[in-house]
Amino acid sequence: MLFSDDTDALIAADHDALVVADKQHTWHPFTQMRAWCDPAHEPLVLVEGEGAILRDSRGREYLDGNSSIWTNLHGHNHPKINAAIRDQLERVAHVSFLGSTNAPAARLAERLCALFPRKNLTRVFFSDNGSTAIEVALKMAVQYWQLGGRPDRNRFLAFDRAYHGDTAGASSVGGIAGFHGRFADLHFPVDRIGSLDDLASVKNPDTVAAVIIEPLVQGAAGMRLWPEGMLRELSAWCDVRGILLILDEVMTGFGRTGTMFACEQERVFPDFLCLAKGITGGYLPLAATLTTERIHERFLGEVAEQKTLYYGHSYTANPLGCAAALASLDIFEEENVLENLKPKIARMAELLRLLAEHPNVREVRQCGFIAGIEIGADQQTPYPWTELRGAQVCEAARKHGLLTRPVLDTIVLMPPYCVTDEQLTAAIHAILRGIDEVCR
Ligand SMILES: *Cc1c(COP(=O)(O)O)cnc(C)c1O
Numbered sequence: 001m002l003f004s005d006d007t008d009a010l011i012a013a014d015h016d017a018l019v020v021a022d023k024q025h026t027w028h029p030f031t032q033m034r035a036w037c038d039p040a041h042e043p044l045v046l047v048e049g050e051g052a053i054l055r056d057s058r059g060r061e062y063l064d065g066n067s068s069i070w071t072n073l074h075g076h077n078h079p080k081i082n083a084a085i086r087d088q089l090e091r092v093a094h095v096s097f098l099g100s101t102n103a104p105a106a107r108l109a110e111r112l113c114a115l116f117p118r119k120n121l122t123r124v125f126f127s128d129n130g131s132t133a134i135e136v137a138l139k140m141a142v143q144y145w146q147l148g149g150r151p152d153r154n155r156f157l158a159f160d161r162a163y164h165g166d167t168a169g170a171s172s173v174g175g176i177a178g179f180h181g182r183f184a185d186l187h188f189p190v191d192r193i194g195s196l197d198d199l200a201s202v203k204n205p206d207t208v209a210a211v212i213i214e215p216l217v218q219g220a221a222g223m224r225l226w227p228e229g230m231l232r233e234l235s236a237w238c239d240v241r242g243i244l245l246i247l248d249e250v251m252t253g254f255g256r257t258g259t260m261f262a263c264e265q266e267r268v269f270p271d272f273l274c275l276a277k278g279i280t281g282g283y284l285p286l287a288a289t290l291t292t293e294r295i296h297e298r299f300l301g302e303v304a305e306q307k308t309l310y311y312g313h314s315y316t317a318n319p320l321g322c323a324a325a326l327a328s329l330d331i332f333e334e335e336n337v338l339e340n341l342k343p344k345i346a347r348m349a350e351l352l353r354l355l356a357e358h359p360n361v362r363e364v365r366q367c368g369f370i371a372g373i374e375i376g377a378d379q380q381t382p383y384p385w386t387e388l389r390g391a392q393v394c395e396a397a398r399k400h401g402l403l404t405r406p407v408l409d410t411i412v413l414m415p416p417y418c419v420t421d422e423q424l425t426a427a428i429h430a431i432l433r434g435i436d437e438v439c440r
Contacts, residue, residue, distance in 0.1 A: 015057050019043055044403075049076025052419040054403060063419070063427050065397075065404035066412050070219065070251050072282030074331050075418035081281050084327035088319050097126065097317035104322030111329055112275075112288060115260055120269045121290040125309075126317040130250035130276035131165025133287035134212070137246045137272035138169050138188065139311055140295060141210040144244070147298045147307055155189045157202065157211040157243070163220030164212060164248050173212050176220060196230060199237055210244035210271070215262040216367055219251040222410035223365050223372025231266040244271040244295075250287075254278035254328070255338055255417065257368035258345055271295060279321075281328035282416075286321030341417050344424070345369055348413075351428040358432065360439035371413040375435055383409055389438060397434035402427050411435075 023037045035041060045057035052075055054064050064072060074081070088104060095102055109124035125136050138156065145153035158164075158173035165171065171180040172187035180187075191202060202208070215231050218224040238245045247270040252262035256278065259265055263273070272295075276287035301307040331337060345368055355373050356364040362376040375389060376382045383389045390406030397404065397411075404412055411431055415424065 015045065018045065018057075044398075051075040051077070052416045052423055062398065062401055062403035063415060063423050063430075065402045065415055065427055067278075067414055067416050068282055069277075069405070070256075070414060071277045072416045073254055073278045073328060074281050074335070074337070075416045076282075078281065078327075078331065080331055080334075081283055081324050081327045084323045085283065085320055088323035091319075093320055094315065094318055096314075098312060102317065102319045102322070104319045104326055105317035108322045108325050108329075109288075111326065112290060116269065116290075118269065120292055121273055122293045123291050123296045125289040125291070125311075126322075127287045127289065128285050128313055128315055129165070129287050130248075130274065131167040131170040132313065133250060133274035133276050133289045134164045134170040134173070134246070134248060135167050136289040136311060137212075137274055137291075138173070138210070140272065140289070140291065140309065141244050141246065143309060144295055144298055145209050152207050153209045155191060155208050157208055158190050158192055159213055159218070160192055160194045161218055161221035161224065162212070162214060162248075163218070164214075165250075179220075196233055196237075199234075205241045205243065208241070208243050210246050211238055212246040212248060214248045214250075215252060215268070216257055216265065217252060217262070217365075217370060219370075220407055222374065222407040223367070223370055223412060225365055225367055229266065231263065231268050235266075235268040235270070246270060246272040246274065248274050250274055250276045251370075252367075255332070255341060255368075256370055256414070258338075258341065259368075260332075260338065279328070280324040281331070283324040283328075284318070284321040285315075286318060286325060337417055341369060344417070344419070344421075347421060347424060351425060354428060355431060355435075358435055360435050365410075369414060369417065372407070373411040373413065373431060375409050375411065375439060377439075385409070392438045393431070393434040395434075396437045397430040400426075400430035400433050402430035402434075 022043060027033060028036055046054050047057050048055045052064055053061050055061050097105060105126060112124050113122050127133055127136055142154055156173055158175060160175040162173065162175040164173050168186060169188060171183060172190055174180040175192055193199065213234065216226055235245055247263050249261055253275045263270060271292055273290040279288060280286050299307050299309055348369065348371060349366055352364045352366055352371055355361050359378060360375050362374045362379055365372040375393060385408055390409040390411060393411055394404050394406050406412060413427060415427065
C-alpha cells in the first residue's frame with residue numbers, strides 16, 4: 001500500500017471535530033438523518049484510496065466493493081488520471097462553455113463519438129451528473145418534436161422500477177415509488193410499462209416523444225436483468241412508430257457490462273445515449289448526452305426562429321473533468337482494460353456460485369462486472385423490507401474488509417476493474433460471512 005503517514009496524524013487530531021461538523025451541518029443523500037446524527041453512530045470517514053482499496057480515518061482498509069457508488073473504473077489514485085488533472089490544473093481549472101470552448105472538452109467529444117464505429121452518435125452535450133444527462137435528453141426530445149410541428153408528441157414511456165436520477169425531470173421517468181412517488185403530481189407526463197408485453201396496450205403511441213430505458217440491467221431496481229433480445233425488440237418497436245429511444249447508460253457505460261457500452265451487445269443505437277458516473281473514471285462530476293446528427297439538425301436556424309436549445313449549467317464541459325475523462329479513455333486503450341476484464345467477469349461468475357447455494361440467497365444476478373445478490377429468509381421468501389437486512393449484511397461485511405451498499409435486500413458487488421483475484425475472492429467471502437452473521 002502506498003498510503004501516506006502524514007495524513008494519519010492530521011486526521012486523528014481532526015477526527016472528532018470533523019464528525020461534529022458533519023453531524024451538525026451536513027445533510028446526506030438517501031439517508032435518514034436522525035439515525036445518522038445519533039451519538040452512537042460513528043460515521044465512516046474515508047481519507048485515502050489506492051487501486052481498489054479505500055482507507056478510513058482509523059487506518060482500516062476496505063475493498064471498494066461498489067466502486068464508490070458505481071463511479072470508479074480503474075481504481076483510486078491512478079497515476080495517469082492524477083497526472084492529467086494536475087496538468088490541466090496548471091493551465092486553468094474552469095472556463096465557461098457558453099461562448100467559448102476548451103481543448104479537453106472538444107477532444108473528449110470527438111473521442112466519445114469515435115467509440116461508435118457506425119458514426120451514428122455525432123453530437124455531445126455536456127452536463128454535470130447522470131440526472132442532468134437524462135434531463136437534457138428529455139428536453140431535447142420534446143423540443144425536437146415541437147420544432148417538427150408535433151407539439152402533441154410530449155409524453156414519455158418508461159419502465160417500472162427504473163431509476164434515472166433525482167431532478168424533477170429525471171425522476172418523472174423513474175419507476176421506484178419509494179423514491180419519487182410523492183412528487184408524482186409535479187412530474188412530466190409518463191406512461192409506465194413493466195415489460196415489452198405492455199407495449200401493445202400503450203394508448204396513442206403517436207403522441208409518445210420518447211422511450212427511456214436502462215439497457216441490459218436496471219441498477220437501482222436491484223441489478224435486475226432484462227431478458228436477452230429485449231432491447232433489440234424495444235428499439236424495433238420504436239423505429240416503426242418514429243418514437244425516439246433514450247438509453248440511460250449512466251451505470252452501464254464504460255465497460256461495466258463487459259463491452260464499452262451495453263447497447264453494443266444487442267446492436268442497438270439510440271437517439272440519445274446518457275453517460276455520467278464512470279465517464280471520468282470516477283474522479284469528477286461530468287456527464288454527456290450523445291445524440292445523432294438528425295436530432296441536432298432540427299435545432300439549426302436563424303436566431304429569430306427560436307430553435308436554439310436553451311439549456312446549460314455553469315460548469316458544463318469543465319476542463320478538469322474532461323481531462324480526467326480523456327485519461328480514462330487512454331487507460332482503456334493502453335492497459336487493454338476490456339480484454340483484461342473478460343477473465344475477471346468469468347472469475348466473478350465462478351465465485352458467485354458459492355453464494356448462490358446459500359440457504360439465505362434467493363437469487364444471484366450478474367451482468368458483466370456487476371453483481372446483485374438477493375437475500376431472503378429462505379431461498380423463496382423475502383424479508384420484510386423494514387428489517388433492513390441488506391444493510392445489516394453490508395455492515396457485517398464491512399468488518400471483514402468489504403465496503404458496499406445494498407439496494408433493499410440485494411447486495412451489490414461491482415468493484416473497480418483493477419481488482420485482483422485475491423481481493424475479489426475476499427469480497428465474496430466477506431459477503432458470505434455477512435450473510436451468515438445476519439441471516440442465521
Ligand atoms: C446513478 C444513476 C443516475 C443518476 O446519476 P447521478 O449522477 O446520481 O445524478 C441515472 N441513471 C442511472 C442508471 C444511474 O445509475
